[in-house]
Amino acid sequence: MRVSQLLNPTLREVPAEAEIISHQLMLRAGLIRKSAAGVYTYLPLGLRVLKKIEAIVRQEMDSKGGQEVLMPIMQPAELWQESGRWDVYGEEMFRLKDRHQREFCLGPTHEEIITDLIRGEIRSYKQLPILLYQIQNKYRDERRPRFGLMRGREFIMKDLYSFDRDEAGLDVSYQKMYDAYCRIFSRCGLAYRPVEADAGAIGGTGGTHEFMVLADSGENSVVYCPDCNYAANVEKAECRPQPVEAKAEKGERQLVHTPKVKTIDEASDFLKIPATSFIKSLLYQGDDKLFLVLVRGDREANEIKINNALGGFISLQLASPETVKKLLGCAPGSVGPVEVPPSLLVIADQEVSLMEYAVCGANKDDYHLVGINLKTELRIDQIHDLRTIVPGEACPNCRASLKEARGIEVGQVFKLGTKYSKALGATFLDENGVEKPCVMGCYGVGVSRTMASAIEQNYDESGIIWPIPIAPYHCILVPVSTKDTQVVEAAEKLYQELQSLGVEVILDDRDERAGVKFKDADLVGYPLRITIGSKTLANGQVELKERKGGDTRLVSLNDTAGQVKAIIEKGMSF
């Protein structure tokens, strides 16, 4: 490819609309253009990157026995009504009607479609397991689409669905996909981590892992163990009760006036009692049910764990100040667990259950109770892990000190179980002729998001630094002058030679200053740049620069193609 013939409109300025670096650089490097909020056109170089990621994903899916299919984007409402998701999916689903007023959605996911397909085609245990996947547009009507491809409304996903005879089969399929995902992100040249995650809204009973590309700009917080393999989304990471240096002393219950004290930190200062001796009491509303959540004063309550502990509400939030006032007679900041109404469920984090004496709100504005004896003065109905982990805590596997990282979720593997196969009747006859629901898993890779996250992880002030396996071209060839016929001829010859070796090379044949060409090359982020100038060429040499690290050296013209090929092969190996 010649740059003069390529639609690659680079920008020197950072577009005002772009907040994050991948969005800025994809616009500046001429990889994408916006067509509407959260809706993009992929320009030629952007599409090349996308197709390379797709090709890697496809190979890894095929190697695990995945069969590629292509399902519709337009999905009939009837199937979603059958699964029960039509009414609960909410505003994130794009919906439309055809000319006969029949309802459809633009698929945000394809469990319904694939389960409908399978129930029509699978009869016997002999046909299982079966793994079907597609690579296709998905739709999500984000309230605030932004961040470019990181959070679009139209985006590209690979989704695979596994159908097995039983949980043991699902475990095998799940492990296959877990392994495939590790290979995919490794082959893309990305630093990533699979982390234990929460099952969230897709439903299902089994485990799930998220695959996080590590980047400081990541929206997800991850804890991981430097000594063993443990890693988890902070939302999900299991907590062990951690020791407290100074326990609250035994004492008598006292009602203490604590005026203008709003937070536990302020109360701790005011009372000269460490926050670890406080109980943080939070009145929650899950759908239409109220309950009290207790965590230690220095901890954060984890709403995902709270919701999981109580079986899953559709909506879960802190009760409104009005509701708190009505039930407990005080503002939210003064809520406490002592002498609450007998009908109010009280659930406590496991650390709370280990306390003996504590300070807590008094259910009276501007008052705290000090010296509460937990054994005799509190009712705790259930004990769970209800708090969010903190970096530095002990690994639940090996007790090493956990570290924290930021990550971008680019993939998720998920044990669905029989939720959809039961709802839609996707059953098979087992060896004994007994009808059973297929046991399902689903496995997604955000293809366009992987492209964006690769940039979040690989850039500098000059532009993108593509990992070799997903670079739009491996190598750019820059003749410094288009007037010097020797330079032009050498460039043309090397261009042909590189192509004949299978190197993906692009020739910057534009009549532009060298500085412009260098800036564009750095911005687009080709892994290798070969510069041909008259001076070095007189010595039979060209300059070879690696975008990553910036290593620059003079190379004999005759050796260049071979060296380039070797660097690329090394970069592609895995």
Add this chain to the structure above:
Amino acid sequence: MRVSQLLNPTLREVPAEAEIISHQLMLRAGLIRKSAAGVYTYLPLGLRVLKKIEAIVRQEMDSKGGQEVLMPIMQPAELWQESGRWDVYGEEMFRLKDRHQREFCLGPTHEEIITDLIRGEIRSYKQLPILLYQIQNKYRDERRPRFGLMRGREFIMKDLYSFDRDEAGLDVSYQKMYDAYCRIFSRCGLAYRPVEADAGAIGGTGGTHEFMVLADSGENSVVYCPDCNYAANVEKAECRPQPVEAKAEKGERQLVHTPKVKTIDEASDFLKIPATSFIKSLLYQGDDKLFLVLVRGDREANEIKINNALGGFISLQLASPETVKKLLGCAPGSVGPVEVPPSLLVIADQEVSLMEYAVCGANKDDYHLVGINLKTELRIDQIHDLRTIVPGEACPNCRASLKEARGIEVGQVFKLGTKYSKALGATFLDENGVEKPCVMGCYGVGVSRTMASAIEQNYDESGIIWPIPIAPYHCILVPVSTKDTQVVEAAEKLYQELQSLGVEVILDDRDERAGVKFKDADLVGYPLRITIGSKTLANGQVELKERKGGDTRLVSLNDTAGQVKAIIEKGMSF
């Protein structure tokens, strides 16, 4: 691939929903399944065919300098309002609103999106020509989606858009695409014809050709010349006035009572005057304008030509009987051109203008006028080519006798001109710094429809007969018994050997009767079948059968792979 591991649910019965052969066979051969009316899932073998067609299309687009991009399916209404098409596109466009009530459509085509892109990126004549294409889902809300992939509501198209400096540049781009399309359909192994066509609703001023895959089931009628290259859609084919054997004799005008005569044929019988001496008079309504169309009694009026002759109405149809009665005082069957109101436009086909005396309706129910002198008794305001050609007429190029064929439209190349670039302001500065609108062309291939039309052209009573270049696999290997270890081992060995030669081979390793395997192989339509049975194997032979033609022969086991490879290479060559 092994059949035992493939999702390929074949059906013995013809599904009731499928009217045409390609739809029947795609369902029966397990290539597609319906998800909703006009909305399909491609199963693994169907997707393989689709991807082969896509790969051929992509190669040919790239070879002409086309750059692949990927535009959104979801398109904002604003762009369609700018081009003026939002309100006129009608019910065939799927429309939806996002959560903020902003309007979108699901793209039926991408002129607006691409012109919006180009107006943002192209500044100078130096950047032109530019050819951009994509392969992607398109949407059309058909009133009666049916015929499987032949007329779906969600379907796959390749669409390329060319942007040139001037008409001469457009001519070059158009010819490139014309040539590429010829290569595409030839490479797919299809019998096709490019035909002159009508510009239709896309608008634009220039020429257009449709690419027709020839098949008896085709919805389009095509005339072509056996001696020269002329071919055209009958809707479009230019007509020359054809001689008439017996001219109407000179006479006096007579009002003749023709009771119960409804058609020209009946009137011809009744009056003993040939239909060629009649004038067929039709009152048309174009939008809100009425006009009278005259063609010779033996001819069919051509509404596309009528509409083009008068500059293009949005709606054109025969006037209702009520309108006819009100204006001319008779039923539609008695309409005639004599003494019509002076304000009524009368347009005549060129053959009518060559008549001297004629018979016509009398604008009085059950009466005809005989012996009308066209020169003195008729007012004709405009003369055009307004009739539909008939096979057997003279070729407009070379006067040979035209033949007729049925075709399925699988592609169209189209000179758009400046309609969209003017509407959206996609301009560039020419050599003299003058701002000009880009001159555009658009070029579509129905990818999924090409797949269906390949079947309409290539099948027999046993199933599909895939052309080698687009077959899901080239060759199926059928061990007659899965119990005979020698047979199984020979099959496995040949399977490996064929794969190592790059032959796309599928092994039917199912524990099924040979008859079942043969039926499935014929139904799916693999071009080659190798059967390994114990008897022939004892002689070191296998049976090689070509699906097309049914040629069956015994081949030495050792020579088989080589022969298969040779047949496939021949079939792929072009």
